[in-house]
Amino acid sequence: MRFFDRLARGVILGGACVGLAATAAGAATEGRPPNFIVLFCDNLGYGDVSPFSPTVHRTPNLERMAREGMKLTHLYSASGVCTPSRAALMTGSYPRRVNLHKNARGGGVLQPVEPIGLHPAEVTIAEVLKARGYATGMIGKWHLGDQGPFLPTRQGFDSYIGIPYSDDMTPREGQVWPDLPLMRNETVIEAPVDRNELTRREAEDAIRFITAHRDRPFFLYLPHAMPGSTRAPFASAAFRGKSRNGPWGDAVEELDWAAGQILDALKRLDLDRHTLVLWTSDNGAPRREPAQGRNDPLGGWGYTTAEGGMRVPGIAWWPGRIPAGTACAELMTLMDVLPTFAGLAGGALPPHPIDGRDVWPLLAGRPGARTPHEAFFYYQTDQLQAVRSGPWKLYLSLPARRPAAAKGAPEKKAPPAKAGGAQPARLYDVVQDAGETRDLAAQQPEVVAALMRHAEAARTELGDVDRPGRGQRPAGWVSDPQPVRLGRTVP
Numbered sequence: 001m002r003f004f005d006r007l008a009r010g011v012i013l014g015g016a017c018v019g020l021a022a023t024a025a026g027a028a029t030e031g032r033p034p035n036f037i038v039l040f041c042d043n044l045g046y047g048d049v050s051p052f053s054p055t056v057h058r059t060p061n062l063e064r065m066a067r068e069g070m071k072l073t074h075l076y077s078a079s080g081v082c083t084p085s086r087a088a089l090m091t092g093s094y095p096r097r098v099n100l101h102k103n104a105r106g107g108g109v110l111q112p113v114e115p116i117g118l119h120p121a122e123v124t125i126a127e128v129l130k131a132r133g134y135a136t137g138m139i140g141k142w143h144l145g146d147q148g149p150f151l152p153t154r155q156g157f158d159s160y161i162g163i164p165y166s167d168d169m170t171p172r173e174g175q176v177w178p179d180l181p182l183m184r185n186e187t188v189i190e191a192p193v194d195r196n197e198l199t200r201r202e203a204e205d206a207i208r209f210i211t212a213h214r215d216r217p218f219f220l221y222l223p224h225a226m227p228g229s230t231r232a233p234f235a236s237a238a239f240r241g242k243s244r245n246g247p248w249g250d251a252v253e254e255l256d257w258a259a260g261q262i263l264d265a266l267k268r269l270d271l272d273r274h275t276l277v278l279w280t281s282d283n284g285a286p287r288r289e290p291a292q293g294r295n296d297p298l299g300g301w302g303y304t305t306a307e308g309g310m311r312v313p314g315i316a317w318w319p320g321r322i323p324a325g326t327a328c329a330e331l332m333t334l335m336d337v338l339p340t341f342a343g344l345a346g347g348a349l350p351p352h353p354i355d356g357r358d359v360w361p362l363l364a365g366r367p368g369a370r371t372p373h374e375a376f377f378y379y380q381t382d383q384l385q386a387v388r389s390g391p392w393k394l395y396l397s398l399p400a401r402r403p404a405a406a407k408g409a410p411e412k413k414a415p416p417a418k419a420g421g422a423q424p425a426r427l428y429d430v431v432q433d434a435g436e437t438r439d440l441a442a443q444q445p446e447v448v449a450a451l452m453r454h455a456e457a458a459r460t461e462l463g464d465v466d467r468p469g470r471g472q473r474p475a476g477w478v479s480d481p482q483p484v485r486l487g488r489t490v491p
């Protein structure tokens with residue numbers, strides 16, 4: 001397609017992955033497939049950490065990680081909110097494909113005691129790697145269903161310790177939500193868990209897991225609970241009140257510490273050259289009144305389809321294999337993690353269609369490597385709102401937009417179309433204009449038309465507000481969901 005060749009060339013000029021190709025393929029792992037660690041923050045914005053944007057937050061460990069690895073500057077979550085973002089990461093599929101783009105009442109994320117969750121038939125990264133002989137551990141916030149059939153231990157993780165959903169989902173009037181549970185595998189071991197200690201304990205549990213499995217390939221998924229969705233995020237005593245940006249800054253600085261502890265442990269155990277670590281976030285910073293985290297230079301906020309909602313900071317680290325001190329501006333998504341890890345591990349892809357692609361050529365810094373994605377789709381719950389191809393992002397013309405999908409908030413219906421008109425289409429070059437300030441729709445009608453064709457293809461496959469997609473698979477369902485309470489082992 002000639003038109004997209006031109007788009008692709010535009011990306012090359014705009015800055016492809018910079019750096020030397022990794023050398024000595026295979027030598028670093030001595031015939032053993034690599035370990036994988038995913039450090040996944042909650043609601044931490046692109047502008048919250050110094051490798052990506054000037055900030056008052058002190059993040060020296062992430063600076064070091066970026067110096068030793070590759071910054072991913074066009075890495076996308078498949079959603080602006082938690083549950084769909086995590087569903088996409090775990091399955092390599094758009095949230096609509098696995099039907100976790102909304103909760104049972106149409107809201108943005110799963111809540112405690114939800115009847116739905118990630119379908120047991122879905123194949124997670126953990127299942128792909130477990131089948132290759134990996135030890136698989138998860139530490140942290142799951143948020144893909146709190147009922148027995150949906151837990152990490154039923155989705156390929158040998159061990160799990162963490163909270164089953166967001167740390168702001170505490171008992172409240174009119175709900176049967178239990179005290180915030182800390183689970184070990186399928187049993188609640190503490191409730192309410194002390195949220196101040198979550199990040200510290202996650203780091204310590206991670207180091208225990210890494211140490212225990214140092215002699216075999218392992219996959220550790222560590223979705224931190226912080227900074228999360230509360231008005232005042234939590235941090236342990238060593239960090240509380242120490243940053244220049246209140247509780248948000250304290251939480252971010254402790255997350256930086258946690259990353260440093262884990263990288264240090266890998267070096268101490270002589271595992272650094274055997275381990276690919278991805279550090280990233282599930283979506284952009286959402287809070288604006290008052291503002292907490294930041295997404296600049298990206299426009300907009302978390303919980304939306306703006307760049308600031310869905311483009312996330314990412315650092316890929318694997319000494320000797322991922323070129324140090326480099327950056328990649330090619331489009332990647334969190335859905336690519338599953339096929340990329342599967343490829344490196346020699347694992348089999350799921351038997352059903354997925355949307356992620358193997359981006360190892362980009363991470364390895366291979367000259368001329370380009371994004372495998374001809375288009376990327378921005379959904380807000382059930383609604384396709386925007387599409388990107390090459391440097392271009394088109395906000396579709398819609399009668400009305402689904403509003404920001406705040407977690408834990410009462411669900412709102414989409415507002416009716418405003419009298420006098422639809423939301424007009426807008427087109428941005430998000431390579432040159434990450435703030436989404438210069439609408440070029442009028443000047444680029446052929447680009448608009450091409451992106452609309454991509455959008456139509458996505459609607460057919462994944463669906464939209466007015467139609468199911470032919471490629472959708474069901475979410476999991478239980479008929480009688482129960483609160484996850486202290487001392488209780490889920491059925």
Ligand SMILES: [Ca+2]
Binds near residue numbers: 042043081082
């Ligand atoms: Ca989130």
